[in-house]
Amino acid sequence: MxxxxxxxxxxxxxxxxxxxxxxxxxxxxxxxxxxxxxDSMITMSECAGVLQYAQxxxxxxxxxxxxxGRIVTFRPDLNAARMEDSCKRLQMPVFPQDKFIEAVSQxxxxxxxxxxxxxxxxxxxxxxxxxxxxxxxxxxPAEEYQFRIFATPVGPYFKGGVKPLTIKVSDFDRAAPNGxxxxxxxxxxxxSLHAIVTAHEEGYDENMYLDPKTRTKVEETGGANFLxxxxxxxxxxxxxxxILPSIxxxxxxxxxxxxxxxxxxxxxxxxxxxxxxxxxxLCGTAAVISPVGKVVNHGKEICFPSGMNDMGxxxxxxxxxxxxxxxxxxxxxxxxxxxxx
Ligand code: PLP
Ligand code: COI
Numbered sequence: 311m312x313x314x315x316x317x318x319x320x321x322x323x324x325x326x327x328x329x330x331x332x333x334x335x336x337x338x339x340x341x342x343x344x345x346x347x348x349d350s351m352i353t354m355s356e357c358a359g360v361l362q363y364a365q366x367x368x369x370x371x372x373x374x375x376x377x378x379g380r381i382v383t384f385r386p387d388l389n390a391a392r393m394e395d396s397c398k399r400l401q402m403p404v405f406p407q408d409k410f411i412e413a414v415s416q417x418x419x420x421x422x423x424x425x426x427x428x429x430x431x432x433x434x435x436x437x438x439x440x441x442x443x444x445x446x447x448x449x450x451p452a453e454e455y456q457f458r459i460f461a462t463p464v465g466p467y468f469k470g471g472v473k474p475l476t477i478k479v480s481d482f483d484r485a486a487p488n489g490x491x492x493x494x495x496x497x498x499x500x501x502s503l504h505a506i507v508t509a510h511e512e513g514y515d516e517n518m519y520l521d522p523k524t525r526t527k528v529e530e531t532g533g534a535n536f537l538x539x540x541x542x543x544x545x546x547x548x549x550x551x552x553i554l555p556s557i558x559x560x561x562x563x564x565x566x567x568x569x570x571x572x573x574x575x576x577x578x579x580x581x582x583x584x585x586x587x588x589x590x591x592l593c594g595t596a597a598v599i600s601p602v603g604k605v606v607n608h609g610k611e612i613c614f615p616s617g618m619n620d621m622g623x624x625x626x627x628x629x630x631x632x633x634x635x636x637x638x639x640x641x642x643x644x645x646x647x648x649x650x651x
Pocket of ligand 1: 370
């Protein structure tokens with residue numbers, strides 16, 4: 311199979327239309343078989359649930375080319391399970407988890423020419439999503455839904471690759487105490503747009519959101535969880551019921567413990583203790599692990615000892631081990647790597 315003529319190493323995190331996407335429709339209480347289609351356009355009612363009341367959820371995952379030339383995905387079962395949780399919270403029908411994984415494989419295989427080559431620094435980003443497609447005008451769930459998956463080749467999420475980021479402690483909240491912060495609903499991202507545009511205008515790379523109830527604890531950014539490294543090399547990550555349970559973060563905590571022999575702790579992290587940490591990073595499918603050099607809390611600068619030029623040494627080890635597992639250089643724990651071809 312001939313790869314597309316794309317400048318893989320210079321890709322940013324953007325949308326490039328690929329050849330095939332998976333589409334399945336839910337009508338009269340059941341999903342149809344679903345199929346790969348070529349048309350990237352969607353036609354639906356002007357009154358669709360997604361358009362009026364934001365009834366939509368999504369996932370983010372990647373396909374990788376391994377060192378030995380296979381194409382794989384990373385823990386797609388966890389994306390399928392998380393999408394189920396998201397759907398239930400927004401009163402949407404669940405797309406069966408086994409069919410989700412099968413559809414992911416079909417989309418990757420059909421777009422194999424767009425899976426970036428090993429070593430290019432790029433990957434094929436996959437975006438499964440579902441939305442209410444039938445008309446609703448009174449506030450209630452739609453009756454019909456569409457589930458789709460498209461693929462697009464991507465490079466690093468943050469411009470500048472692995473250069474440490476500067477983060478602003480945001481005055482906006484991303485989630486409500488008993489709201490939807492723990493699921494992957496489009497509405498969580500819509501309401502973060504003003505905050506991210508404001509942060510960018512002020513020269514920051516991202517926002518640190520605080521817990522919406524007390525505004526004293528670290529939650530996450532608009533698209534990634536936080537990891538901190540203590541001065542004695544413990545890996546700490548915030549525990550909260552209003553953040554997205556990142557698959558990358560859950561995997562990294564296991565990697566830290568089982569591969570690197572580090573102590574790990576998931577606990578509440580107070581903004582006031584940030585200055586005690588040696589390293590800080592953001593983790594997620596898009597972010598992979600992006601180092602944070604500085605957090606600015608209303609004019610007070612917290613500069614991590616790892617500095618503004620390089621990833622901290624423990625963060626780097628975590629990064630190398632995780633990406634090594636994803637690209638087949640390091641043996642993966644049982645069930646983590648799903649081989650497509
Ligand atoms: N937090 C938010 C708000 C996200 O959008 C994402 C991205 O999916 C993550 C965390 C990281 O999750 P994952 O590692 O499963 O991609
Ligand atoms: C992902 O990491 O897959 C996400 O969905 C985050 C988004 C900000 C791109």
